[in-house]
Amino acid sequence: MSELQSHAKLVIIGGGIMGVSLLYHLTKEGWSDVVLIEKSELTSGSTWHAAGQCPHMLSSLNLAKIHLHSTNLYKSLEKETGQPTGFHETGSLRLAYKKEDLQWFHYVKGILDIAGSPCSIISTDEIHKYHPFIKLDGILGAFYTPEDGYTDPTSTTNAMAKGARDKGAKIYRKNRVTDIEQLPSGEWKVITEKGNITCEHVVNAAGSFCPEVSQMVGIKNVPSINMVHQYLVTEAHPEIEKLDKELPVVRDPDSSSYLRQEGKGLLIGPYEKEVAAWALEGMDWKFDMELLEPDLDRIEKYLERGMDRIPQFKDVGIKRIICGPITHTPDDNFLAGPAPGLKNFWMFCAASIGIAHGGGAGKFMAQWIVHGDSEINMMEFEPRRYLNWVDKEYSVIKSKEQYGRMYITPMPHEKVEAGRPMKTSGVYQTLKDKGAEYYDLYGWEKPDWFNTDKIKEELSYNRNNVFPYIQKECEHVHNHVGILDLSTFSKYEITGEDSYQFLDRLCVNRIPKKDGSIILTHTLNNIGRIQSEFTITKVKENHYYALSAAVSEIRDLDWFNQNKLDTEKVAIKNVSLEKGVLGLIGPKSRNVLSKVTNTDLSNENFPWLKSKQIKINDIEVLALRVNYAGELGWELHIAMDKMSEVYDLLFKEGQSENIIDFGSRTLNSMRMEKGYRGWGSELTPEISVVEASLDKFFNLDKKDNFIGSDAVKERLKKGIDTKLVYLEVDAKNADAHGNEPVYFNNERVGLTTSGGYGFRVKKSLAFAYVKPETAKLGNEFTIEIQGNKIKATIIKEPVFDPENNKLKA
Numbered sequence: 033m034s035e036l037q038s039h040a041k042l043v044i045i046g047g048g049i050m051g052v053s054l055l056y057h058l059t060k061e062g063w064s065d066v067v068l069i070e071k072s073e074l075t076s077g078s079t080w081h082a083a084g085q086c087p088h089m090l091s092s093l094n095l096a097k098i099h100l101h102s103t104n105l106y107k108s109l110e111k112e113t114g115q116p117t118g119f120h121e122t123g124s125l126r127l128a129y130k131k132e133d134l135q136w137f138h139y140v141k142g143i144l145d146i147a148g149s150p151c152s153i154i155s156t157d158e159i160h161k162y163h164p165f166i167k168l169d170g171i172l173g174a175f176y177t178p179e180d181g182y183t184d185p186t187s188t189t190n191a192m193a194k195g196a197r198d199k200g201a202k203i204y205r206k207n208r209v210t211d212i213e214q215l216p217s218g219e220w221k222v223i224t225e226k227g228n229i230t231c232e233h234v235v236n237a238a239g240s241f242c243p244e245v246s247q248m249v250g251i252k253n254v255p256s257i258n259m260v261h262q263y264l265v266t267e268a269h270p271e272i273e274k275l276d277k278e279l280p281v282v283r284d285p286d287s288s289s290y291l292r293q294e295g296k297g298l299l300i301g302p303y304e305k306e307v308a309a310w311a312l313e314g315m316d317w318k319f320d321m322e323l324l325e326p327d328l329d330r331i332e333k334y335l336e337r338g339m340d341r342i343p344q345f346k347d348v349g350i351k352r353i354i355c356g357p358i359t360h361t362p363d364d365n366f367l368a369g370p371a372p373g374l375k376n377f378w379m380f381c382a383a384s385i386g387i388a389h390g391g392g393a394g395k396f397m398a399q400w401i402v403h404g405d406s407e408i409n410m411m412e413f414e415p416r417r418y419l420n421w422v423d424k425e426y427s428v429i430k431s432k433e434q435y436g437r438m439y440i441t442p443m444p445h446e447k448v449e450a451g452r453p454m455k456t457s458g459v460y461q462t463l464k465d466k467g468a469e470y471y472d473l474y475g476w477e478k479p480d481w482f483n484t485d486k487i488k489e490e491l492s493y494n495r496n497n498v499f500p501y502i503q504k505e506c507e508h509v510h511n512h513v514g515i516l517d518l519s520t521f522s523k524y525e526i527t528g529e530d531s532y533q534f535l536d537r538l539c540v541n542r543i544p545k546k547d548g549s550i551i552l553t554h555t556l557n558n559i560g561r562i563q564s565e566f567t568i569t570k571v572k573e574n575h576y577y578a579l580s581a582a583v584s585e586i587r588d589l590d591w592f593n594q595n596k597l598d599t600e601k602v603a604i605k606n607v608s609l610e611k612g613v614l615g616l617i618g619p620k621s622r623n624v625l626s627k628v629t630n631t632d633l634s635n636e637n638f639p640w641l642k643s644k645q646i647k648i649n650d651i652e653v654l655a656l657r658v659n660y661a662g663e664l665g666w667e668l669h670i671a672m673d674k675m676s677e678v679y680d681l682l683f684k685e686g687q688s689e690n691i692i693d694f695g696s697r698t699l700n701s702m703r704m705e706k707g708y709r710g711w712g713s714e715l716t717p718e719i720s721v722v723e724a725s726l727d728k729f730f731n732l733d734k735k736d737n738f739i740g741s742d743a744v745k746e747r748l749k750k751g752i753d754t755k756l757v758y759l760e761v762d763a764k765n766a767d768a769h770g771n772e773p774v775y776f777n778n779e780r781v782g783l784t785t786s787g788g789y790g791f792r793v794k795k796s797l798a799f800a801y802v803k804p805e806t807a808k809l810g811n812e813f814t815i816e817i818q819g820n821k822i823k824a825t826i827i828k829e830p831v832f833d834p835e836n837n838k839l840k841a
Contacts, residue, residue: 049391055201089124089151263353265353458676513619615666768786
């Protein structure tokens, strides 16, 4: 092996499938001066003992695109590199036992149609056409994905390693990284057993060791937990030996297992609920290509169910048992993206099904590193969704829960209680006692709706039994007044004599110059992609208050800090946990607020899109006359420890105006009626303000260009390939959720991003991105919802109060 080079553009730490795939794809994106360092051999740790499954049936569009690239790559690598991967294209069947499974199947089929992954929903009678051994008792049907299969993890990794080396990348094996230092130049020094290497970028792709590598740069509590996964391989079976075609992989929710052919025998791998976490006190650097001691008692009942579903398992003996650690996270999505607070230090680890993730994740991660963003939305994999607030206990509890849910059918509005509550506002317990049904958002407890009759929600992809409760909340806020907890906002104070110039350079809209003024704006990166959405208030001279989405808290904080020039006198303070927020909304909101403050709340003194410092019971409150519901109302920003006092007073004084509590589902219905885009749905890092039809929110006439302005000008000049439209949908009992296919003249031209029923206008509404040539007012589309083609028409936005008379009342 050659001597370790002293400099490189980028260094990857870890030689599992994730790290090697990234190395390979970086060379595909044009970087050749890239290095991978592995403490042992490639694939040691978890990759080598993985079962190698490559499933396509996924509820996430971005993950579906990742998996599709993985399988296509694994099928083509041998032709490119001369190295076989051992990929078996067997197809796959996911079994359905209840009607909710079939609802999910219809939703997933839409996602895979968009991604370009072939699939079909088949009847029970058709199952034996693909797999003759499955017992059909209790099965309602199956989801068939013909391009699914499995690959040999070691062969596949080595094929990508050869492809990377052929393009100039270097791989150094048997050389452990012992420390990482950031140099005064901003570069990184990677210290290894065999010398040091200086580089611009470092990627932590250390698999089970990713927490240990993270600690080298001061990052603690990485939510990557090793779970002990076991699978069994049988001896050869005479019936399988007679087959002329390999059986499809079966995914069986009843036994929580995958079951497939392995050679001339069978393989079963359960995801048991009695899961065992491993190495919770940290990894031993000596751990290499080792297995753990099996514990069949823990998976016995799952094995029995799986073997009952395919009885041939019972005819032959067990040939080998594989038991080893696999990393999982609290939401079972891997960590891919920038580490918090550090520039050019990337996380690319904690994959629970790393073989399926590896190929595609490597491609899109390489795009992000080289070009500044990926062609898909990588937000759901962002390490910063966790890396500032999770602790070890939370990570263990949630990761265990997710492991056991591997084959649970995901349902809209499902609430998983493990690890909660984590972050709560000053009125959490008060609202919970009043019937608030909470969901967790970035660790926050956020009120979803108010269960005043103590019913159990019947989870469904159709409208369910909670629909009338949301209707009641919407109509009440529209006619009277409601109050809701909005504390989950990310909140920042930006101060200093250069704060205006700083924000003006970062944001696409004009920054307010008058005290008390409020604007909505967006930030872009250099290639014009939307990075975040902010409400920015000028509180007073050299003092701004910025609000963004909960999930973007650390991402946005990094964006501010890393784009601040050394010469700019600006202080950025994250006050997300210090400030609570109450929304007081509805035509009677002025009446209620007037009872608790001496401030003149008239339109003349306190108009829409203005803010004032007011007092409620001698408590300082920053009141913003702005809201997401399209009614008269205020956001009241208060010290978190004073929030309960203000809430109690408002609710008490609001009794005469018939005040109620309401939740996020009602707010979503109302924002759809107002045509307000949502961060993470309509607004993502895949697109720019041009595609999102945000013309009135960006200003190219600024004296100084904002970040990304050149890319926006280029898009306006050259044109775009997708455009956001606002739709009225002829839905009857199921509204769009987002990621349903959209058709125009029987051609698929786009996808929905979000949807819902508007109770004030009595219409089902949706947003969708479609081909620009189809984006004309009045054009009719069809949206595929729950297997039905539903008519949808482009309408002018917003459908509710287009002149904003309610907001200005």
